[in-house]
Amino acid sequence: KAGVTQTPRYLIKTRGQQVTLSCSPISGHRSVSWYQQTPGQGLQFLFEYFSETQRNKGNFPGRFSGRQFSNSRSEMNVSTLELGDSALYLCASAPAMNTEAFFGQGTRLTVV
Amino acid sequence: QKEVEQDPGPLSVPEGAIVSLNCTYSNSAFQYFMWYRQYSRKGPELLMYTYSSGNKEDGRFTAQVDKSSKYISLFIRDSQPSDSATYLCANPSNDYKLSFGAGTTVTVRA
Numbered sequence: 001k002a003g004v005t006q007t008p009r010y011l012i013k014t015r016g017q018q019v020t021l022s023c024s025p026i027s028g029h030r031s032v033s034w035y036q037q038t039p040g041q042g043l044q045f046l047f048e049y050f051s052e053t054q055r056n057k058g059n060f061p062g063r064f065s066g067r068q069f070s071n072s073r074s075e076m077n078v079s080t081l082e083l084g085d086s087a088l089y090l091c092a093s094a095p096a097m098n099t100e101a102f103f104g105q106g107t108r109l110t111v112v
Numbered sequence: 113q114k115e116v117e118q119d120p121g122p123l124s125v126p127e128g129a130i131v132s133l134n135c136t137y138s139n140s141a142f143q144y145f146m147w148y149r150q151y152s153r154k155g156p157e158l159l160m161y162t163y164s165s166g167n168k169e170d171g172r173f174t175a176q177v178d179k180s181s182k183y184i185s186l187f188i189r190d191s192q193p194s195d196s197a198t199y200l201c202a203n204p205s206n207d208y209k210l211s212f213g214a215g216t217t218v219t220v221r222a
Contacts, residue, residue: 101158
């Protein structure tokens with residue numbers, strides 16, 4: 001069974017640009033969550049989607065947004081990038097909400 | 113107060129030693145817990161998932177939950193250099209978000 005796939009794996013962007021990251025969950029999983037991981041803050045919850053609806057949102061500015069498609073694939077978008085947005089962005093899928101989550105390898109975003 | 117507290121270490125042990133990792137949690141609403149292992153520059157990998165008090169074993173790994181003291185532990189027996197990684201504990205918060213500890217970095221010396 002294929003795991004969680006995130007694309008791209010690495011990304012370099014300039015301040016002020018926007019970026020879209022993609023996540024394909026494990027087949028049959030309907031919940032997709034996004035996290036930001038930095039050395040100083042650890043794993044920070046961004047949002048969770050289930051059946052195309054955002055069910056929960058973390059304490060991030062409105063520049064961070066996401067969506068989920070009918071096939072459970074998800075995208076997150078960050079607009080007007082700032083240097084502080086440089087991080088590893090992780091996607092996790094789960095069969096349902098509030099169950100064990102399986103992570104992808106992440107997208108490492110560098111903002112210069 | 114963070115919902116999940118974890119000593120960030122680092123922890124360095126000789127090969128073959130028992131590794132003991134601990135977390136405390138504050139939320140009692142969701143009584144299930146997870147341990148993840150994360151190698152450098154990789155995503156976290158689910159190691160153990162437990163929802164009851166007591167011990168759960170999986171090979172060299174044992175997860176222990178003490179709900180009375182809100183304490184969760186992970187033990188690694190016969191540690192190997194390949195166990196060198198960061199270990200994260202997780203527990204859902206009251207608003208259904210999965211809260212993670214800061215992670216403990218473990219080095220197993222050959």
